[in-house]
Amino acid sequence: MSELETIIGIDLGTTNSLAATVLEHGPEALRPPGAEAIMPSVLSRSGQGWLVGAAAREERTRSPETTVYSVKRLMGRDAEYLADEIARLHYRVEPAMRGLVRVRIGEETFTPQELSAELLREIKRRSEEALGHPVAKAVITVPAYFDDSQRQATRDAGRIAGLDVVRIINEPTAAAIAYGLDQKKSGLVAVYDLGGGTFDISLLSLSGKVFKVLSTHGDTHLGGDDFDRLLAEELRQRVLAEHPGAELDSPLAAALLLKTAELLKIDLSRALETGYELDLPGQGLRASGRMTREELNELIAPLVERTLDSARQALKAAGKSAEEVQDVVMVGGSSRVPLVREEVERFFGRRPNISINPDEVVAVGAAIQGHLLAGGRRDFLLLDVIPLSLGLETLGGTFSKLIMGNTTLPAQAGELFTTHVDNQTGVDVNIYQGEREFVKDCRSLGRFRLKGLPPMPAGLPRINVSFEVDANGILTVSAREERSGTEASIEVIPSHGLTGEEIDRIMEDSYEHAMDDLNERQMVEFRNMADAVFRGIEKAWEDAERMLSSEATGMIRQQMDKVRQVAQGSDPLALKREMDLLGRMTQPLADAIISKAALTELRKFYEDTGSGPESG
Amino acid sequence: MDCMNKPLRPSASDGEDYFRLFGLPRSYAIDRASLDSAYEELSLSCHPDFFAAAPAPELAAARAKSTLVNEAYRVLSSDSLRAEYLLGLLAAGRSLDTRALPEGFLMEMLELQEELDELFPPESPPATDGPQAGQAQRMRGLVKERLESLLEERRKLFAGAGESPDEQILRGLQTNLNCEKYLNRLLERLEIIEQ
Amino acid sequence: MAYSDKVIDHYKNPRNAGSFSKEEENVGTGVVGAPECGDVMKLQIKVENERIVDARFKTFGCGSAIASSSLATEWVKGKTLDEAMTIQNTEIVKELSLPPVKIHCSVLAEDAIKTAIADYRKKQDGSSGGE
Structure with a gap:
């Protein structure tokens, strides 16, 4: 296979x-x-x-x-x-x-x-x-x-x-x-x-x-977020009762309350009672208290x-x-x-x-x-099943279901349509999803338009519209006028969400950004790595001074400065080049004498960036 | 114009019907275990998920077959839909009076609906307790009883129908199915009231 | 599907909802049902000199059935019995722009008119009132 x-x-x-x-x-x-x-x-x-x-x-x-x-x-x-x-x-x-x-x-x-x-x-x-x-x-x-x-x-x-x-x-x-x-x-x-x-x-x-x-x-x-919110609101009330002047509605204070609530909830899943502490640095305010599981239960029941x-x-x-x-x-x-x-x-x-x-x-x-x-x-x-019924808008905004919720997929349903006006060549149909009686309480999925019907007296065309939902839950609509055999063309206009063009544009944008993002991420990684390598070198510096010529140590110092300088920029490849050079300079030192820590850091760097000093 | 109201179902191909598709005898009485295992077997052989990597025509064929199998199972596993489907097969093209009802039945339904209107005016809160809840419960009991006896009658009619039943049996079955729809409508309303 | 304001109006504020006593000599009652969905519709006419002077309906069903019967009561008022007999369900479909799934509601309304007229005539011809 x-x-x-x-x-x-x-x-x-x-x-x-x-x-x-x-x-x-x-x-x-x-x-x-x-x-x-x-x-x-x-x-x-x-x-x-x-x-x-x-x-x-x-x-x-x-x-x-x-x-x-x-x-x-x-x-x-x-x-x-x-x-x-x-x-x-x-x-x-x-x-x-x-x-x-x-x-x-x-x-x-x-x-x-x-x-x-x-x-x-x-x-x-x-x-x-x-x-x-x-x-x-x-x-x-x-x-x-x-x-x-x-x-x-x-x-x-x-x-x-x-x-x-x-x-x-x-x-x-x-x-x-x-x-x-x-x-x-x-x-x-x-x-x-x-x-x-x-x-x-x-x-x-x-x-x-x-x-x-x-x-x-x-x-x-x-969901659990709602539990957190109720708890955060309870905390807010408690803090306000104790410190009436506290400013708790700023985004920062709200975020702190929420974070405290999250921790409280987790603690109360294990303990029957726990304490909490809230620091509002800007306001020099510190509130604390205790909460029981019973109290939490009452809130979320x-x-x-x-x-x-x-x-x-x-x-x-x-x-x-x-x-x-x-x-x-x-x-x-x-x-x-x-x-x-x-x-x-x-x-x-x-x-x-x-x-x-x-x-x-x-x-x-x-x-x-x-x-x-x-x-x-x-x-x-x-x-699997379709979670919510699919259907059409009918008279006075009522919702007429074609495929019922909980129908096993793939599924299909058809409906015969006709025209109401003589020589009508198009029909508009609004597609909805939901379980309620009126379309205003359901979700509009889109609209389709049957076009290109041959002119006939009203009521004569037999337009067979078929709804198919595949195993993926994706709806496709197709239509055919049976008397003339015309395949009516259908345009599905999504009433929500992104159009294909919008997605394409976002993808193009994100491709450009992806390059930026990648550069940025690599810079961050290489900078961290450089810091680690510097730490290693500093640790072993005494050994280096003893083992290497002053010329060699001077060059290493110089190269370290060079790396620091390039690390300020935004070109990860340049930084990598300088790092590799530094690697080559410290290689003999690393192999021979540098402390294990530096060696490890160096090795790690070479492994992570996928190239040894030789290949750079 | 009536034909415009009939939902289109994926149809089994020539000579094939939903019963045969599952290897079951063409009858109202049905062995659920056999139906379920035949459904599983068919699904395991034709579900499009097994053809996700297959060429487009194969995938399309699997999707069509699987859709048919799902619909057939939906119909055969419901007492009402199976009865309706079997009646269509037994009638074999003969036209049935789709409005046939016993004498006085519609009037009775109308009166029951009117009674509900008086007991539970529209927009009134749900009847979860009190004497009205008792009324709703009583009516629901009545409707359920009627439905039970309809099902019993249907079993007998189908049992005596044979391969090619006469007009009278067909009419009896059609009437039986029609009555069920009105009673179900009442039941739905009662359930909403009781919620 | 575009609906006229009139249609939505019929559906939300049905005209002539209610009942006459069906025992009255000059009242004709038609009760019909749609087995497709279990809808039940009652339409009554009050007749003077072969002319329908008033009408009432009661419909237990979907919005389309309610609108169809509401429209039917408006249309029959003022018409002679013979004129009312000519009302076709297709006219109701057209007036209300009923979608195909709801065409049976218009059939129901047409049937209700005809049944009510037949009931009235039976009363006049025959022995006494009743169904």
Whole structure:
């Protein structure tokens, strides 16, 4: 069998992201050497580039206005929908064309797709580092309850990041694959997935080989972030009660409150009571207090109850009762909150399964699906469903469903259309997605127009419009007038999101920027490396003076100055050249006498930059 | 114009019907375990995910087959849809009175709906407790009973239908299916009220 | 699909909603249903000298069914019974720009008019009132 193409699985989370792949011995989360598998989904603008991940997360309390988090909540949504969300974020979000929003950082603005693409680009880079070869394709997971525009936005982000997104799969489904295959489970399984920003519940029937999604429900704006916010608000009230003059509404203070709340939540998942301390340096204010798990539970109970409402809906749609569920799998970081576990256990009347790593299981499931799509295995199959009904706008703004939610994919539905006016040559149809009665409560996916009908009396044309949703969840619409045999041309005009041209432009821009970004990143790396090499040389300087001629040590000093000088610039290749030269000068010294520390640092440098001093 | 309202379904090719597709006898009574395992087997052989790397025509064929298999399973695994589908097969082109209902049935439905209007005026809060909730529960019980007896009648009619049933049986089945839709509509409304 | 303001208006503020007593001598009642979706529609006419002087409807169904029956009651008012018999569902479709999925709602309205007229005539011809 020929070498399979690598298709990585990516869990692009609200708070954390990670990638996994299937290796010879099985699926595994990808860890770049010396780094964590999990990367915080945080970006911080730094000059013309981005800090991504853990480094960016540190910037949240230092530079809240240029640090972007929870981008996932903005994907595929318009400003009106996001009004509450935007009010709570510490960075600026502005309405933009065609139902988009843009994040403003100083003079620049970015779409959520571009920002997500930065996260994906970093994930891609880390994966390549871990695997040692380039990665071009990925399966990306999304909350099961993401609608079509949110999925499309995710696909677009992948494209901008230079990834071919071969499949979007649902997070709880991915978790079920990983869990089901690992434990060889069969029967009715519920996956309860409470992440940072989204909640999903899916019911699946597992047989030995087939994973069939029966129903899914959720809330794309409910997650652990909301727990943090409630806690932060509680803290704010407490501090204000104690220090009425405190200024707690600045982005910095708000970010500090939120960070304290996050830590508090984590502590209270282990302890029944804990203390907190809040430093507001600018105001010379220090507040502290204690909080019990009981108090936390009281705050978040209504949110937990909302997740159980979703669970009820999912059970109803699948025609099942809570007692019939044989396994409850808890996924997502927020499923660690004790109240969540207790309530889920009470709801299903059984202990939820928490044996799998809730942080990694989604990415692992996506990787397994990627392996299947690459042709790596035929021994299991995921039968997924369309999460929300698809249909058309009809009279008076009512929504008429054509493909019902929870229909197994791939699926198809057809409808016969006709004209209302004599000699009408075109018909407009508005496509919506949702479960409500009126289109105003559903999502507009776009509009299509049947053009080029032959003139006929009203009511005579029989226009067969077919909706197809493939296994990828992508909708295509085709039409044919049956009497004349004319294939009506269809233009799908997305009402939200980016157009193809916009994506192309962003990709061009980002290609140019990618060069800048790469340079910048290399400069940072080489500078750090130079510092390390200098430290090594200084440590061994006494030996060097004893062993080498003053001429030789003088040249080394000179070259060190040269390196320092070039390190101020922005040309990584020039810096590397000077570093290599310094390496050659110190080579005999290194080999013979320089202390182990310097030697190690030097070796490390040569390994990392991929070239020994000889080749430079 | 009525034909305009019929949803188009992916149709099985000549001589092939949904029952045969799953290797099942053409009957209303169905063995769920056989249906489920046949569905799995077919899905494992034709799902487009196994053809992701295959040439475009092969992928398209897999997608079409898989779509058909999914639709066939959806129809056969639902009592109402299976009955409707089988009735169409049994009628074999003979036209059926799609509005057939028992004498007085529509009036009864109208009266029940009007009764609900009086008990639960539109925009009134959901009836989760109190005497009204009891009323809704009582009506729901009645409707459910009616549906049960409809299903029982349907089983008998199909059992006695044979390969090529006469007009009277076909009419009986069509009437039976029509009644179910009105009752389901009432049930839906009651469920909304009770929520 | 573009809808006239009139259509949306019919749907949101239905005209002539309500009932007459069906026992009245000069009232004709038509009750029809659409098995496609379980919609039930009642349309009543009040007749004087072969002319429809008033009409009422009650529809349990979707917006299109409500608008169709509301429009039907407006149209029959003032018409003679013979004139009202000529109302076609296609005219309702056209007036309301009903999409194909909802054409059966207009059929329902046409049937309701015809059934109500038949009921009225039966009352006049025959023995006594009733259905």
